[in-house]
Amino acid sequence: MLAEIGALNWVGERPSLRSGQALDGARAGATANRKTGGPKGPSPTIQPYHRRDALWQVERAARPAGPLFESGFPNSELRTPNSEPLAPMTPEERLVADFGGTGLTVGPHPMAYRRAEMKALGVRAAAELVRIPAGKRVRIAGGVIARQRPGTAKGFVFLSLEDETGISNAIITPDVFERNRLTVVQEQFLMVEGKLEKQDNVISVRAERLCALAITKAETSSHDFY
Template sequence: MDSLDDLPLFQHGAQSAVADPLPYKPSAIEDMLEDFSSMNVSLSKHPITLLDEAGKLGRFTRMTELINKEHQSLVTVVGMVTGKQSPGTAAGVTFFTLEDDTGNINVVVWQATARAQKQAYLTSKILKVKGILEREGEVTHVIAGRLIDMTEQLSELKVQSREFH
């Protein structure tokens, strides 16, 4: 016997072209959504990267670029909401953690901002924040002025933020 084609099982298959066993190849977004639904992380591209490449986010500043911005400058950041904290001692302030494709961004949301933009505040999984950059030593955060829910851009994404109240 010289090859597999000499075996009876493979003789008929040698004449016909072998069909691709996986004819459907999922898109990058479908791959990422499946990763998040099963593991809550992506094994390929980050959701913010995919949305940015698709032109769905507009102009924004990534976490790694915030260091180049001046204290008290206006910035726009976008990220997945990965955490919310409203400590009892914070006098009506909620601290959001947004995750973009370069790291975590700390966002401060005052109670009046949260009330005025309740829907985005309560339900966003992907959030765009327009606000003022504040820097105190090594600590950088964005004081939220406008909250924009970007979740519909990737509505199938199942992300759970950790919320501490």
């Protein structure tokens, strides 16, 4: 339905030092930051690098430089982040790497990158639902983090959808589930439309329509109980 989109890491390096010494400088700077409660501004000896460049710097520090580069890089232009051989990762690439490596991301939630598009579609963020009166027709969307179909629920399915503001809940009746079975059980991100219900401080949307959203290629996961 929507077009697919493409840990901030850093390593510091002193201009006159080799890579191994540069990493020592970064550690010293990090220690100083912890003692002072965090950096107050740009450090004169530590420069920020994007993730790929950080890995490049670590690899360069870990391996022998070889005869060609054993004296270091005298040309300071070679040391600027903009001149490194690896391009910065796109938001999509960071999401794929984060979820692939740890199952979560330390950066923005995937839905945060699509919030403007969601607003254009009339989708409400999870945090907004508390201010909307019961009975109003709404749209919610997010990554599926839980699917439940209790044996005592007479075929009803309960979904938990997560966005960057919180978690929203959807109730799917048996007939709606049967019409959308594959979408409900297989898709990572969903948009659900229906009437808002509020009972005993529990907010949910009784689904009437739902569709899959192509938010990211990252492999997110959910806890499913059938």
